[in-house]
Amino acid sequence: MTGLRKRYGATLALDGMSFSVRPGLVTGFVGPNGAGKSTTMRVILGLDAVEEGTALIGGRPYLGLRRPLNHVGSLLDAAALHPGRSGRNHLLWLAHAQGLAARRVDEVIELVGLTSAARRRAGGYSLGMRQRLGIAAALLGDPPNIMLDEPFNGMDPDGIIWMRGFLRSLAAAGRAVLVSSHLMSEVQDTADHLVVVGRGKVIADAGVAELIAAVSAGRVTLRTTAVTHAMSVLAQAGATVAAIGRDTVAVSGLPADRIVTLLNASAVPFSEVSAHRATLEDVYLELTREAVEFRAATPSEVSR
Amino acid sequence: MRPALHAEWTKIRTVAGPLWLLLGTVAATVALGAGATSVAGCTPTGCGGDTTRLSLMGVYLGQAPVVILAVLVISGEYASGMIRTSLTAVPQRVTVLAAKAVTLTGVVAVAGTVAVLGSLLAGWLILPGPGRQALSSAEGPTLRAAAGTVLYLMLIALLSLGVATAVRDSATGIGVVLGLLYVVPIVSQIVGDPYWQRLLQKIAPMSAGLAVQATTNLRSLPVSPWAGLGVTAGWAVVALSAGALLLRTRDA
Numbered sequence: 001m002t003g004l005r006k007r008y009g010a011t012l013a014l015d016g017m018s019f020s021v022r023p024g025l026v027t028g029f030v031g032p033n034g035a036g037k038s039t040t041m042r043v044i045l046g047l048d049a050v051e052e053g054t055a056l057i058g059g060r061p062y063l064g065l066r067r068p069l070n071h072v073g074s075l076l077d078a079a080a081l082h083p084g085r086s087g088r089n090h091l092l093w094l095a096h097a098q099g100l101a102a103r104r105v106d107e108v109i110e111l112v113g114l115t116s117a118a119r120r121r122a123g124g125y126s127l128g129m130r131q132r133l134g135i136a137a138a139l140l141g142d143p144p145n146i147m148l149d150e151p152f153n154g155m156d157p158d159g160i161i162w163m164r165g166f167l168r169s170l171a172a173a174g175r176a177v178l179v180s181s182h183l184m185s186e187v188q189d190t191a192d193h194l195v196v197v198g199r200g201k202v203i204a205d206a207g208v209a210e211l212i213a214a215v216s217a218g219r220v221t222l223r224t225t226a227v228t229h230a231m232s233v234l235a236q237a238g239a240t241v242a243a244i245g246r247d248t249v250a251v252s253g254l255p256a257d258r259i260v261t262l263l264n265a266s267a268v269p270f271s272e273v274s275a276h277r278a279t280l281e282d283v284y285l286e287l288t289r290e291a292v293e294f295r296a297a298t299p300s301e302v303s304r
Numbered sequence: 305m306r307p308a309l310h311a312e313w314t315k316i317r318t319v320a321g322p323l324w325l326l327l328g329t330v331a332a333t334v335a336l337g338a339g340a341t342s343v344a345g346c347t348p349t350g351c352g353g354d355t356t357r358l359s360l361m362g363v364y365l366g367q368a369p370v371v372i373l374a375v376l377v378i379s380g381e382y383a384s385g386m387i388r389t390s391l392t393a394v395p396q397r398v399t400v401l402a403a404k405a406v407t408l409t410g411v412v413a414v415a416g417t418v419a420v421l422g423s424l425l426a427g428w429l430i431l432p433g434p435g436r437q438a439l440s441s442a443e444g445p446t447l448r449a450a451a452g453t454v455l456y457l458m459l460i461a462l463l464s465l466g467v468a469t470a471v472r473d474s475a476t477g478i479g480v481v482l483g484l485l486y487v488v489p490i491v492s493q494i495v496g497d498p499y500w501q502r503l504l505q506k507i508a509p510m511s512a513g514l515a516v517q518a519t520t521n522l523r524s525l526p527v528s529p530w531a532g533l534g535v536t537a538g539w540a541v542v543a544l545s546a547g548a549l550l551l552r553t554r555d556a
Binding site: 042045046047048049062063065068069074076077079081082083084085089092093094096098137 | 306307308310311312313314315318319320321380381384385386388389390391392393394395396555556
């Protein structure tokens with residue numbers, strides 16, 4: 001999609017959102033709440049109109065697809081069900097809308113492990129079961145593209161592990177998989193590629209390994225019992241320091257050997273100096289720092 | 305269009321609500337009609353009035369479940385968010401609305417036919433000789449009243465569907481349609497001026513549409529039977545067009 005722009009009243013929901021999702025990869029679509037993830041997905045599906053820009057699936061707009069579920073499978077809101085209809089019948093009307101047979105419904109039910117509950121009223125399903133039903137719906141047309149909005153929401157640990165493996169297998173089969181989440185830890189072990197968004201635009205669009213390396217570069221973790229002393233010494237030498245734990249400090253702007261020399265010279269005790277390995281959480285925080293709309297002030301930062 | 309229709313039919317038959325509401329229409333129509341005919345003041349010479357219309361008056365009540373069903377067909381999807389799934393499966397929005405309209409009028413036609421035939425049968429069984437004769441002797445007008453009442457219910461369903469598509473909320477939709485149906489006749493009773501009274505009866509969807517039930521004294525009606533049903537059809541067309549236009553242009 002390119003240059004998506006959309007306004008809700010005074011708020012600019014999408015401000016030139018552009019990225020692409022490649023087949024064979026799980027692409028994590030992450031950003032704080034209100035960053036425009038769900039809006040982008042609705043725009044892709046032709047549910048919301050944009051003032052500018054285009055979203056294409058395999059080169060065609062969604063509204064031009066004849067049997068859309070054969071092109072894109074999507075799950076926007078797992079709770080969007082009639083509570084009195086059974087899970088199987090929910091899939092059945094969707095299948096009929098695409099000219100698919102009931103046999104395919106039973107196949108996808110089996111695929112997501114919902115066979116035992118399929119004939120019960122969907123109103124009685126747990127959120128995790130609804131997510132599975134939503135995934136089944138997304139898979140009905142066996143589409144090459146899968147798009148899921150917050151699929152980990154409400155899942156128990158078993159469900160999360162299942163979902164991760166399932167998404168990986170979908171990508172391994174050559175599908176393009178786009179998964180949104182506001183929790184980094186959820187996509188950590190699943191995504192190959194990340195599109196990080198904030199305030200309606202893309203902040204970063206890169207491989208997971210690449211992003212971690214970029215944020216880790218030049219950062220050193222220091223373990224010391226004298227956190228305040230160490231921080232003031234290093235800050236005076238021109239480094240950017242931040243306390244990241246009770247006895248750990250993240251330092252950037254100085255090489256590790258220089259840090260050791262400085263600390264020794266000032267007689268600051270320390271137990272460990274190591275190259276920092278950023279987690280996706282760090283990457284995300286670093287990238288969305290300016291983009292977060294509602295953020296509590298974090299006073300632990302000391303910089304010169 | 306065919307897959308969309310198939311999907312809507314699957315939707316309407318896989319939940320219990322629609323069937324109960326349609327049964328409610330049949331029960332309310334027949335029961336009220338039977339009640340009305342049983343208190344009709346008949347003398348050996350005649351029943352002093354339009355017995356066909358009397359037998360079919362249960363529709364005044366029986367239309368209410370039709371309104372509720374027709375509104376819920378789309379506003380229920382807005383309430384749960386399922387409308388997005390529907391529009392994702394069939395992105396041609398007007399096709400979705402058309403499929404809903406066809407399915408809805410189909411089931412309402414079946415229930416309406418059962419309700420009307422039940423009412424006429426009840427009237428025939430309850431009314432004494434002269435009233436019974438009036439029911440069958442006026443075959444042409446009685447047939448018109450019967451078929452017209454079924455058509456009326458179908459049009460009320462379409463009107464409700466259109467309104468619900470425009471307002472997207474169950475309570476608002478049901479309120480607007482029932483208000484339109486029941487409040488306008490009440491207002492026309494309150495209005496003293498006979499000119500305005502007649503005009504309101506001519507243009508209100510219920511009083512105009514149900515003119516099709518009349519079999520006697522057609523000249524005294526504010527609007528002729530088929531023209532009255534045409535007024536109701538006009539309401540349905542306007543409501544559906546407005547609904548379709550808004551469905552097309554708004555974000556889902």
